[in-house]
Amino acid sequence: MSSSHSALSALRPGVLTNEKAIEITGMNKWFGAFHVLRDVNLLVKRGERVVICGPSGSGKSTLIRCINRLEEHQQGSIIVDGTELTADVKKIDEIRRDVGMVFQHFNLFPHLTILENLTLAPIWVKKMPKKDADEIAMHYLRRVKIPEQADKYPGQLSGGQQQRVAIARSLCMSPKIMLFDEPTSALDPEMVKEVLDTMVTLAQEGMTMICVTHEMGFARQVASRVIFMDQGQVVEVNTPDEFFKNPQHERTKLFLSQILH
Amino acid sequence: MTDMMSPTVSFVRPTVIEQKTPPFRTSGPLLWARENLFSSPLNMILTLLSIGAVWWVVPGMVQFMLIDAVWSATSSKDCLADVVKHPVGACWGFITARFGYLVYGQYPDAERWRVDLFFALEAFGIFWILWRKAPFKISGFAYFFLVFPVVGFILLSGMASIGLPTVQTHYWGGFLVTIVISTVGIVASLPIGILLALGRRSSMPIARLVSVVMIEFVRGVPLITILFMANVMFPLFVPEGWRPDSLLRVLVGVGFFSAAYMAEAVRGGLQAIPRGQYEAAQALGLGYWQMMIKIILPQALKIVIPNIVNNFIGLFKDTTLVAIVGIFDFLRTIQASLADPNWRSSQMPLAAYLFAALVYFIFCYGMARYAISVERRLATGNRH
Ligand SMILES: Nc1ncnc2c1ncn2[C@@H]1O[C@H](COP(=O)(O)OP(=O)(O)OP(=O)(O)O)[C@@H](O)[C@H]1O
């Protein structure tokens, strides 16, 4: 499998140059007249794993989508690894290259094979030779434990396998930060674990990540901090232990009582 | 069986039930006829009526087109009943005698191999693109949309430096012109139509405005009007002293016309692509054009292949309108041949127009079949 000249030897996980991975200050966002994010302040340090939870419609997705500019914020600042997000397209591209994102509905490219899904961005964005991109893709497919699916199309895989492919696809770009938006909530129960396991491994290797998830077991196991959002605001931030054992805010208590039976 | 009868609540199947064939026949011509032709009284009546219609039409057609037909002739006299000594149906001799003119127009005899080669190159390109398992699909598109148009143009109009004598376009005619116009319509309309469709959905107001105005203007005007306008107005836009020939003017008009319709077809496909596809591409750092070319368009175009082909069918038939601005397309050369004193006869047009209809039908039906097969494939969820 391994060749003497190996793309893998050159493969290093992305390393944040700044101590502050993501710094969000006084950020506001509106959808039309609807104030969806209200004065959000959030500092994520290098290597931190932040879990965001909160009721539906509280703005969790919108918040993390602002970090790679899938949504545009209107006030305040977002600084990712020292680069501030502005309308500057170059900077947006730079940040997107460093920030991987995993979606609730996987969003694999259905017309491409699994391998092509993984190599597309390295080849076209990073201008990597195809051979190297293939090698790296296979490396990550092995890591998410589905190398044998490389030549299939996304439609032929189970939901859990698709989501693991989606994670591998992000990893192929050697991101410095990973964003997860409810990566397991579209999955059948028996597939949740295989995806969470992948994420736990990633967390243990020191990846800086922000996960929107209601998987409280996962939060307990890997989160450095849990953030609770409601109505576009950060309502409570705490360590997972304190957060679950000793929630302070009324809304947090109500929310936890609803999801922990 | 027995285990289900037992009154206990718990149940564990001790053995696996093997798959068996069904007890009744699921295929065969009789069953097919019963299910498709005679499934209800109404269906039965329709079937009988259809059989009656076929019975009534087909023998006459066969008599006219085959049994009583005259297969070779040098003038309309050879197709007179007095001369051939039997009732005369279709005078195919007219077609065979005028065949060269119908295919090549006035294209010089000695150079007609160039037209044949042009047809062959085009057929090759079309098969390359349409044949699903063909190797080097991308090269196939590059060939058809880039190489073939240039080579075809040089081949047909000539290039003295490589020893191909120039053949001016007013010598071109017949089927050649029909094919040239529809090919240019197709080759030009796809890229321009895609750009217009992207422009219409773009976030840049200027691009959007230009696209919308172009598309809606062209779609709001009949092709004939556009042909007249291209004929009259196009020369105003080119440098003085250069008189674009009339075929070129028509080609520009047809190109814009088909591009506008193509844009709307493509837009339909673009709308069907979920937002998540755009977002995933953006999140990976792909730029706008990379995202469109690699992710969005391949999926969008695949969905609308049937619509695109339907546009092509319409375009192919609409090429007959160019006769109005003095271009000798296939249908026009048939008419011109009928006006030839040598071939003037009251029954000649029957065979001539039958032949024209047959030719148009074969091409349009071929395209329609292709569209249907793609539609079926997409409906079964095989999107590769
Ligand atoms: N593109 C949009 N235009 C207008 N309103 C939007 C848009 N996207 C989201 N919203 C609204 O913004 C609010 C926050 O949405 P968001 O998707 O961020 O919530 P969420 O916390 O992720 O919820 P969920 O748990 O359901 O995913 C919701 O009320 C939603 O209806």
Ligand SMILES: [Mg+2]
């Ligand atoms: Mg959400």
